[in-house]
Amino acid sequence: MKSLAYLALIATAGLSFAAHAEEPNQKADKSNPDRMICRSEPVIGSRLAKTKRCMTKAQWDEDRRLTRMQLEQNQGGRYKNN
Structure with a gap:
């Protein structure tokens, strides 16, 4: 034993x-773009559930860039009622 x-x-x-x-x-x-990064993100509609997303640093940077572009496009087009 x-x-x-x-x-x-x-x-x-x-x-x-x-x-x-x-x-x-x-x-x-x-600074290595091929380094794997995992993040825990909340699930919409649940207070406790989370999902784990793993991507490379380059993929996270591209995801952040695209999200930012979409956000700026949505905010910029909303108030053009002149």
Whole structure:
């Protein structure tokens, strides 16, 4: 029983060291457009539900640009009743 617990402890420690070994490279390279970014977004119509969206940095930038353009187009066209 103790040997099984020790084996599980060693396995989780090994996995955590492997996960932390990759983090410094990701933190140092924040401008990489191919870096994957995941965000949690609320579901419309629910106070508690959230969805997770994962895209590259370049895709998030393009999504932000298109959303901004659509917002400016909608706001600009609304008040032209002169």
